[in-house]
Amino acid sequence: MTVLGFRPALWPTLIALPAVVLTFGLGVWQVQRLAWKEGLIAERTARIALPVLSGLPAAFAPDKHLFRRARFAGVFLHDREMYRPARSRRRGEIGVQVVTPLRLDSGGTILVNRGWVPDLRRNPETRRDGLVAGRVALVGVLRTPARAGWFVPDNDPAANAWFRLDLGQMATHAGLAAVRPYYAELVADAPGGWPRGGQTRVTVRNAHLEYAITWFSLSLIGIVVYVLWHRRFRPAGRAAADNRAA
Incomplete structure:
Protein backbone atom coordinates (compact mmCIF):
# COMPACT_ATOMS: atom_id res chain seq x y z
CA MET A 1 0.00 0.00 0.00
CA THR A 2 1.20 3.54 -0.65
CA VAL A 3 0.30 6.82 0.94
CA LEU A 4 0.61 10.40 -0.13
CA GLY A 5 3.16 12.46 1.75
CA PHE A 6 6.60 13.88 1.28
CA ARG A 7 9.76 13.77 3.31
CA PRO A 8 13.15 13.60 1.54
CA ALA A 9 14.81 10.21 1.73
CA LEU A 10 18.59 10.06 2.00
CA TRP A 11 19.69 7.94 -0.96
CA PRO A 12 17.24 9.29 -3.55
CA THR A 13 18.28 12.79 -2.50
CA LEU A 14 21.98 11.98 -2.77
CA ILE A 15 21.38 10.63 -6.26
CA ALA A 16 18.91 13.21 -7.55
CA LEU A 17 20.42 16.42 -6.20
CA PRO A 18 23.79 16.22 -8.05
CA ALA A 19 22.02 15.15 -11.25
CA VAL A 20 19.58 18.06 -11.12
CA VAL A 21 22.33 20.57 -10.29
CA LEU A 22 24.56 19.21 -13.06
CA THR A 23 21.90 19.27 -15.78
CA PHE A 24 20.70 22.73 -14.75
CA GLY A 25 24.29 24.01 -14.75
CA LEU A 26 24.85 22.58 -18.23
CA GLY A 27 21.69 24.34 -19.39
CA VAL A 28 22.98 27.66 -18.05
CA TRP A 29 26.33 27.06 -19.75
CA GLN A 30 24.60 26.42 -23.09
CA VAL A 31 22.66 29.68 -22.73
CA GLN A 32 25.96 31.48 -22.19
CA ARG A 33 27.45 29.74 -25.23
CA LEU A 34 24.39 30.75 -27.26
CA ALA A 35 24.87 34.41 -26.35
CA TRP A 36 28.59 34.22 -27.16
CA LYS A 37 28.01 32.60 -30.55
CA GLU A 38 25.24 35.01 -31.53
CA GLY A 39 27.56 37.88 -30.62
CA LEU A 40 30.33 36.34 -32.72
CA ILE A 41 28.08 36.02 -35.75
CA ALA A 42 26.81 39.58 -35.33
CA GLU A 43 30.37 40.89 -35.07
CA ARG A 44 31.47 39.05 -38.22
CA THR A 45 28.41 40.25 -40.12
CA ALA A 46 29.09 43.84 -39.10
CA ARG A 47 32.77 43.70 -40.05
CA ILE A 48 32.22 42.20 -43.47
CA ALA A 49 29.76 45.03 -44.22
CA LEU A 50 32.30 47.76 -43.42
CA PRO A 51 33.95 49.72 -46.24
CA VAL A 52 36.66 47.85 -48.14
CA LEU A 53 40.20 48.46 -46.88
CA SER A 54 42.50 50.04 -49.44
CA GLY A 55 45.36 47.60 -49.02
CA LEU A 56 46.43 44.79 -46.74
CA PRO A 57 47.39 45.57 -43.13
CA ALA A 58 51.12 45.42 -42.44
CA ALA A 59 50.44 44.42 -38.84
CA PHE A 60 47.40 42.15 -38.75
CA ALA A 61 45.21 42.58 -35.66
CA PRO A 62 42.43 39.95 -35.44
CA ASP A 63 40.16 42.18 -33.36
CA LYS A 64 40.43 44.85 -36.05
CA HIS A 65 41.03 43.17 -39.40
CA LEU A 66 39.48 39.69 -39.18
CA PHE A 67 36.55 39.38 -41.61
CA ARG A 68 37.30 42.76 -43.17
CA ARG A 69 37.29 43.08 -46.95
CA ALA A 70 40.44 44.50 -48.50
CA ARG A 71 41.76 45.47 -51.93
CA PHE A 72 45.15 44.18 -52.98
CA ALA A 73 47.04 43.40 -56.16
CA GLY A 74 49.77 41.09 -57.39
CA VAL A 75 50.59 38.12 -59.60
CA PHE A 76 49.17 34.64 -59.04
CA LEU A 77 51.59 31.70 -58.89
CA HIS A 78 49.21 29.27 -60.56
CA ASP A 79 51.80 26.50 -60.78
CA ARG A 80 51.76 26.29 -56.96
CA GLU A 81 48.03 26.16 -56.29
CA MET A 82 46.85 23.89 -53.48
CA TYR A 83 43.54 22.18 -52.82
CA ARG A 84 41.33 22.14 -49.77
CA PRO A 85 38.65 19.40 -49.93
CA ALA A 86 35.24 21.04 -49.46
CA ARG A 87 31.62 20.81 -50.50
CA SER A 88 29.79 23.49 -52.43
CA ARG A 89 27.75 25.91 -50.33
CA ARG A 90 24.45 25.50 -52.17
CA ARG A 91 24.14 21.84 -53.17
CA GLY A 92 26.77 20.13 -51.08
CA GLU A 93 28.64 18.82 -54.12
CA ILE A 94 32.06 17.28 -53.55
CA GLY A 95 34.98 19.38 -54.73
CA VAL A 96 37.88 21.52 -53.54
CA GLN A 97 38.67 25.11 -52.73
CA VAL A 98 41.62 26.38 -54.76
CA VAL A 99 44.28 28.12 -52.67
CA THR A 100 46.80 30.01 -54.80
CA PRO A 101 49.81 32.07 -53.67
CA LEU A 102 49.75 35.70 -54.81
CA ARG A 103 53.00 37.63 -55.08
CA LEU A 104 51.98 41.06 -53.83
CA ASP A 105 52.83 44.37 -55.46
CA SER A 106 53.59 45.63 -51.97
CA GLY A 107 56.05 42.80 -51.31
CA GLY A 108 55.76 39.34 -49.86
CA THR A 109 53.15 36.71 -50.59
CA ILE A 110 49.64 35.96 -49.41
CA LEU A 111 47.71 32.72 -49.80
CA VAL A 112 44.40 33.35 -51.55
CA ASN A 113 41.36 31.09 -51.43
CA ARG A 114 40.12 31.76 -54.94
CA GLY A 115 36.93 29.72 -54.49
CA TRP A 116 35.37 26.32 -55.03
CA VAL A 117 35.51 23.96 -58.01
CA PRO A 118 33.94 20.52 -58.47
CA ASP A 119 36.27 17.54 -58.65
CA LEU A 120 35.85 17.47 -62.43
CA ARG A 121 37.51 20.90 -62.59
CA ARG A 122 40.29 20.31 -60.09
CA ASN A 123 42.77 20.01 -62.95
CA PRO A 124 43.73 23.60 -63.95
CA GLU A 125 43.55 22.62 -67.63
CA THR A 126 39.77 22.32 -67.28
CA ARG A 127 39.46 25.99 -66.23
CA ARG A 128 42.10 27.79 -68.22
CA ASP A 129 40.04 31.01 -68.41
CA GLY A 130 40.47 31.36 -64.67
CA LEU A 131 44.27 31.12 -64.79
CA VAL A 132 44.76 34.84 -65.24
CA ALA A 133 48.36 35.75 -66.05
CA GLY A 134 50.04 38.99 -65.04
CA ARG A 135 48.95 41.54 -62.49
CA VAL A 136 45.45 41.25 -61.02
CA ALA A 137 43.52 43.57 -58.68
CA LEU A 138 41.38 41.71 -56.16
CA VAL A 139 38.98 42.11 -53.25
CA GLY A 140 39.02 39.47 -50.55
CA VAL A 141 37.89 38.79 -47.00
CA LEU A 142 40.77 38.56 -44.54
CA ARG A 143 40.81 35.38 -42.49
CA THR A 144 42.99 33.36 -40.16
CA PRO A 145 42.78 29.56 -40.04
CA ALA A 146 40.07 28.24 -37.75
CA ARG A 147 40.97 25.58 -35.23
CA ALA A 148 40.43 22.19 -36.84
CA GLY A 149 38.11 19.70 -35.16
CA TRP A 150 39.14 16.30 -33.83
CA PHE A 151 37.80 14.47 -36.87
CA VAL A 152 39.47 16.63 -39.52
CA PRO A 153 42.17 14.55 -41.26
CA ASP A 154 45.79 15.62 -41.26
CA ASN A 155 47.10 17.39 -44.33
CA ASP A 156 48.49 15.24 -47.12
CA PRO A 157 51.16 17.32 -48.89
CA ALA A 158 52.06 14.42 -51.18
CA ALA A 159 48.51 14.48 -52.58
CA ASN A 160 48.33 18.28 -52.34
CA ALA A 161 45.26 17.90 -50.09
CA TRP A 162 44.98 20.48 -47.31
CA PHE A 163 42.21 19.67 -44.86
CA ARG A 164 43.69 22.09 -42.31
CA LEU A 165 44.77 25.56 -43.39
CA ASP A 166 48.24 25.49 -41.86
CA LEU A 167 49.73 28.54 -43.57
CA GLY A 168 53.30 27.76 -42.54
CA GLN A 169 53.14 24.17 -43.75
CA MET A 170 51.50 25.22 -46.99
CA ALA A 171 54.09 27.93 -47.59
CA THR A 172 56.90 25.44 -47.05
CA HIS A 173 55.26 22.98 -49.43
CA ALA A 174 54.96 25.67 -52.12
CA GLY A 175 58.51 26.93 -51.57
CA LEU A 176 57.39 30.37 -50.44
CA ALA A 177 59.02 32.91 -48.18
CA ALA A 178 57.65 35.99 -46.40
CA VAL A 179 54.06 34.73 -46.39
CA ARG A 180 51.45 36.84 -44.59
CA PRO A 181 50.14 35.29 -41.33
CA TYR A 182 46.58 35.46 -42.68
CA TYR A 183 44.89 34.58 -45.94
CA ALA A 184 42.18 36.07 -48.15
CA GLU A 185 38.96 34.61 -49.55
CA LEU A 186 37.97 36.21 -52.84
CA VAL A 225 10.57 12.11 -10.73
CA TYR A 226 12.14 12.84 -7.36
CA VAL A 227 8.97 14.47 -6.00
CA LEU A 228 6.64 11.80 -7.40
CA TRP A 229 8.77 9.02 -5.96
CA HIS A 230 8.45 10.51 -2.50
CA ARG A 231 4.75 11.33 -2.79
CA ARG A 232 3.50 8.14 -4.40
CA PHE A 233 5.91 5.26 -4.04
CA ARG A 234 7.21 5.31 -0.49
CA PRO A 235 6.00 2.32 1.54
CA ALA A 236 3.10 3.06 3.90
CA GLY A 237 4.92 1.67 6.91
CA ARG A 238 7.86 3.95 6.24
CA ALA A 239 5.60 6.96 5.87
CA ALA A 240 3.72 6.11 9.08
CA ALA A 241 6.97 5.68 10.98
CA ASP A 242 8.16 9.03 9.71
CA ASN A 243 4.91 10.64 10.82
CA ARG A 244 5.17 9.13 14.33
CA ALA A 245 8.78 10.27 14.62
CA ALA A 246 7.71 13.76 13.68
Whole structure:
Protein backbone atom coordinates (compact mmCIF):
# COMPACT_ATOMS: atom_id res chain seq x y z
CA MET A 1 0.00 0.00 0.00
CA THR A 2 1.20 3.54 -0.65
CA VAL A 3 0.30 6.82 0.94
CA LEU A 4 0.61 10.40 -0.13
CA GLY A 5 3.16 12.46 1.75
CA PHE A 6 6.60 13.88 1.28
CA ARG A 7 9.76 13.77 3.31
CA PRO A 8 13.15 13.60 1.54
CA ALA A 9 14.81 10.21 1.73
CA LEU A 10 18.59 10.06 2.00
CA TRP A 11 19.69 7.94 -0.96
CA PRO A 12 17.24 9.29 -3.55
CA THR A 13 18.28 12.79 -2.50
CA LEU A 14 21.98 11.98 -2.77
CA ILE A 15 21.38 10.63 -6.26
CA ALA A 16 18.91 13.21 -7.55
CA LEU A 17 20.42 16.42 -6.20
CA PRO A 18 23.79 16.22 -8.05
CA ALA A 19 22.02 15.15 -11.25
CA VAL A 20 19.58 18.06 -11.12
CA VAL A 21 22.33 20.57 -10.29
CA LEU A 22 24.56 19.21 -13.06
CA THR A 23 21.90 19.27 -15.78
CA PHE A 24 20.70 22.73 -14.75
CA GLY A 25 24.29 24.01 -14.75
CA LEU A 26 24.85 22.58 -18.23
CA GLY A 27 21.69 24.34 -19.39
CA VAL A 28 22.98 27.66 -18.05
CA TRP A 29 26.33 27.06 -19.75
CA GLN A 30 24.60 26.42 -23.09
CA VAL A 31 22.66 29.68 -22.73
CA GLN A 32 25.96 31.48 -22.19
CA ARG A 33 27.45 29.74 -25.23
CA LEU A 34 24.39 30.75 -27.26
CA ALA A 35 24.87 34.41 -26.35
CA TRP A 36 28.59 34.22 -27.16
CA LYS A 37 28.01 32.60 -30.55
CA GLU A 38 25.24 35.01 -31.53
CA GLY A 39 27.56 37.88 -30.62
CA LEU A 40 30.33 36.34 -32.72
CA ILE A 41 28.08 36.02 -35.75
CA ALA A 42 26.81 39.58 -35.33
CA GLU A 43 30.37 40.89 -35.07
CA ARG A 44 31.47 39.05 -38.22
CA THR A 45 28.41 40.25 -40.12
CA ALA A 46 29.09 43.84 -39.10
CA ARG A 47 32.77 43.70 -40.05
CA ILE A 48 32.22 42.20 -43.47
CA ALA A 49 29.76 45.03 -44.22
CA LEU A 50 32.30 47.76 -43.42
CA PRO A 51 33.95 49.72 -46.24
CA VAL A 52 36.66 47.85 -48.14
CA LEU A 53 40.20 48.46 -46.88
CA SER A 54 42.50 50.04 -49.44
CA GLY A 55 45.36 47.60 -49.02
CA LEU A 56 46.43 44.79 -46.74
CA PRO A 57 47.39 45.57 -43.13
CA ALA A 58 51.12 45.42 -42.44
CA ALA A 59 50.44 44.42 -38.84
CA PHE A 60 47.40 42.15 -38.75
CA ALA A 61 45.21 42.58 -35.66
CA PRO A 62 42.43 39.95 -35.44
CA ASP A 63 40.16 42.18 -33.36
CA LYS A 64 40.43 44.85 -36.05
CA HIS A 65 41.03 43.17 -39.40
CA LEU A 66 39.48 39.69 -39.18
CA PHE A 67 36.55 39.38 -41.61
CA ARG A 68 37.30 42.76 -43.17
CA ARG A 69 37.29 43.08 -46.95
CA ALA A 70 40.44 44.50 -48.50
CA ARG A 71 41.76 45.47 -51.93
CA PHE A 72 45.15 44.18 -52.98
CA ALA A 73 47.04 43.40 -56.16
CA GLY A 74 49.77 41.09 -57.39
CA VAL A 75 50.59 38.12 -59.60
CA PHE A 76 49.17 34.64 -59.04
CA LEU A 77 51.59 31.70 -58.89
CA HIS A 78 49.21 29.27 -60.56
CA ASP A 79 51.80 26.50 -60.78
CA ARG A 80 51.76 26.29 -56.96
CA GLU A 81 48.03 26.16 -56.29
CA MET A 82 46.85 23.89 -53.48
CA TYR A 83 43.54 22.18 -52.82
CA ARG A 84 41.33 22.14 -49.77
CA PRO A 85 38.65 19.40 -49.93
CA ALA A 86 35.24 21.04 -49.46
CA ARG A 87 31.62 20.81 -50.50
CA SER A 88 29.79 23.49 -52.43
CA ARG A 89 27.75 25.91 -50.33
CA ARG A 90 24.45 25.50 -52.17
CA ARG A 91 24.14 21.84 -53.17
CA GLY A 92 26.77 20.13 -51.08
CA GLU A 93 28.64 18.82 -54.12
CA ILE A 94 32.06 17.28 -53.55
CA GLY A 95 34.98 19.38 -54.73
CA VAL A 96 37.88 21.52 -53.54
CA GLN A 97 38.67 25.11 -52.73
CA VAL A 98 41.62 26.38 -54.76
CA VAL A 99 44.28 28.12 -52.67
CA THR A 100 46.80 30.01 -54.80
CA PRO A 101 49.81 32.07 -53.67
CA LEU A 102 49.75 35.70 -54.81
CA ARG A 103 53.00 37.63 -55.08
CA LEU A 104 51.98 41.06 -53.83
CA ASP A 105 52.83 44.37 -55.46
CA SER A 106 53.59 45.63 -51.97
CA GLY A 107 56.05 42.80 -51.31
CA GLY A 108 55.76 39.34 -49.86
CA THR A 109 53.15 36.71 -50.59
CA ILE A 110 49.64 35.96 -49.41
CA LEU A 111 47.71 32.72 -49.80
CA VAL A 112 44.40 33.35 -51.55
CA ASN A 113 41.36 31.09 -51.43
CA ARG A 114 40.12 31.76 -54.94
CA GLY A 115 36.93 29.72 -54.49
CA TRP A 116 35.37 26.32 -55.03
CA VAL A 117 35.51 23.96 -58.01
CA PRO A 118 33.94 20.52 -58.47
CA ASP A 119 36.27 17.54 -58.65
CA LEU A 120 35.85 17.47 -62.43
CA ARG A 121 37.51 20.90 -62.59
CA ARG A 122 40.29 20.31 -60.09
CA ASN A 123 42.77 20.01 -62.95
CA PRO A 124 43.73 23.60 -63.95
CA GLU A 125 43.55 22.62 -67.63
CA THR A 126 39.77 22.32 -67.28
CA ARG A 127 39.46 25.99 -66.23
CA ARG A 128 42.10 27.79 -68.22
CA ASP A 129 40.04 31.01 -68.41
CA GLY A 130 40.47 31.36 -64.67
CA LEU A 131 44.27 31.12 -64.79
CA VAL A 132 44.76 34.84 -65.24
CA ALA A 133 48.36 35.75 -66.05
CA GLY A 134 50.04 38.99 -65.04
CA ARG A 135 48.95 41.54 -62.49
CA VAL A 136 45.45 41.25 -61.02
CA ALA A 137 43.52 43.57 -58.68
CA LEU A 138 41.38 41.71 -56.16
CA VAL A 139 38.98 42.11 -53.25
CA GLY A 140 39.02 39.47 -50.55
CA VAL A 141 37.89 38.79 -47.00
CA LEU A 142 40.77 38.56 -44.54
CA ARG A 143 40.81 35.38 -42.49
CA THR A 144 42.99 33.36 -40.16
CA PRO A 145 42.78 29.56 -40.04
CA ALA A 146 40.07 28.24 -37.75
CA ARG A 147 40.97 25.58 -35.23
CA ALA A 148 40.43 22.19 -36.84
CA GLY A 149 38.11 19.70 -35.16
CA TRP A 150 39.14 16.30 -33.83
CA PHE A 151 37.80 14.47 -36.87
CA VAL A 152 39.47 16.63 -39.52
CA PRO A 153 42.17 14.55 -41.26
CA ASP A 154 45.79 15.62 -41.26
CA ASN A 155 47.10 17.39 -44.33
CA ASP A 156 48.49 15.24 -47.12
CA PRO A 157 51.16 17.32 -48.89
CA ALA A 158 52.06 14.42 -51.18
CA ALA A 159 48.51 14.48 -52.58
CA ASN A 160 48.33 18.28 -52.34
CA ALA A 161 45.26 17.90 -50.09
CA TRP A 162 44.98 20.48 -47.31
CA PHE A 163 42.21 19.67 -44.86
CA ARG A 164 43.69 22.09 -42.31
CA LEU A 165 44.77 25.56 -43.39
CA ASP A 166 48.24 25.49 -41.86
CA LEU A 167 49.73 28.54 -43.57
CA GLY A 168 53.30 27.76 -42.54
CA GLN A 169 53.14 24.17 -43.75
CA MET A 170 51.50 25.22 -46.99
CA ALA A 171 54.09 27.93 -47.59
CA THR A 172 56.90 25.44 -47.05
CA HIS A 173 55.26 22.98 -49.43
CA ALA A 174 54.96 25.67 -52.12
CA GLY A 175 58.51 26.93 -51.57
CA LEU A 176 57.39 30.37 -50.44
CA ALA A 177 59.02 32.91 -48.18
CA ALA A 178 57.65 35.99 -46.40
CA VAL A 179 54.06 34.73 -46.39
CA ARG A 180 51.45 36.84 -44.59
CA PRO A 181 50.14 35.29 -41.33
CA TYR A 182 46.58 35.46 -42.68
CA TYR A 183 44.89 34.58 -45.94
CA ALA A 184 42.18 36.07 -48.15
CA GLU A 185 38.96 34.61 -49.55
CA LEU A 186 37.97 36.21 -52.84
CA VAL A 187 34.46 37.60 -53.07
CA ALA A 188 34.11 37.26 -56.87
CA ASP A 189 34.26 34.35 -59.30
CA ALA A 190 37.29 33.91 -61.53
CA PRO A 191 36.96 34.58 -65.28
CA GLY A 192 35.05 31.69 -66.84
CA GLY A 193 33.21 31.07 -63.57
CA TRP A 194 35.79 28.77 -61.96
CA PRO A 195 36.88 28.87 -59.20
CA ARG A 196 33.63 30.16 -57.71
CA GLY A 197 34.33 32.88 -55.15
CA GLY A 198 32.28 34.04 -52.20
CA GLN A 199 33.03 31.05 -49.99
CA THR A 200 33.23 33.05 -46.76
CA ARG A 201 30.84 31.88 -44.04
CA VAL A 202 30.10 34.35 -41.28
CA THR A 203 27.71 31.96 -39.57
CA VAL A 204 28.82 29.00 -37.50
CA ARG A 205 26.96 25.95 -36.28
CA ASN A 206 24.74 27.14 -33.46
CA ALA A 207 22.64 24.47 -31.76
CA HIS A 208 23.11 25.81 -28.24
CA LEU A 209 19.43 26.72 -27.82
CA GLU A 210 18.43 23.11 -28.49
CA TYR A 211 21.13 21.89 -26.12
CA ALA A 212 19.96 24.29 -23.40
CA ILE A 213 16.35 23.14 -23.76
CA THR A 214 17.50 19.52 -23.51
CA TRP A 215 19.51 20.07 -20.32
CA PHE A 216 16.82 22.18 -18.64
CA SER A 217 14.23 19.54 -19.57
CA LEU A 218 16.34 16.79 -18.02
CA SER A 219 16.75 18.89 -14.90
CA LEU A 220 12.99 19.42 -14.67
CA ILE A 221 12.30 15.73 -15.28
CA GLY A 222 14.71 14.84 -12.48
CA ILE A 223 12.84 17.12 -10.07
CA VAL A 224 9.44 15.73 -11.08
CA VAL A 225 10.57 12.11 -10.73
CA TYR A 226 12.14 12.84 -7.36
CA VAL A 227 8.97 14.47 -6.00
CA LEU A 228 6.64 11.80 -7.40
CA TRP A 229 8.77 9.02 -5.96
CA HIS A 230 8.45 10.51 -2.50
CA ARG A 231 4.75 11.33 -2.79
CA ARG A 232 3.50 8.14 -4.40
CA PHE A 233 5.91 5.26 -4.04
CA ARG A 234 7.21 5.31 -0.49
CA PRO A 235 6.00 2.32 1.54
CA ALA A 236 3.10 3.06 3.90
CA GLY A 237 4.92 1.67 6.91
CA ARG A 238 7.86 3.95 6.24
CA ALA A 239 5.60 6.96 5.87
CA ALA A 240 3.72 6.11 9.08
CA ALA A 241 6.97 5.68 10.98
CA ASP A 242 8.16 9.03 9.71
CA ASN A 243 4.91 10.64 10.82
CA ARG A 244 5.17 9.13 14.33
CA ALA A 245 8.78 10.27 14.62
CA ALA A 246 7.71 13.76 13.68
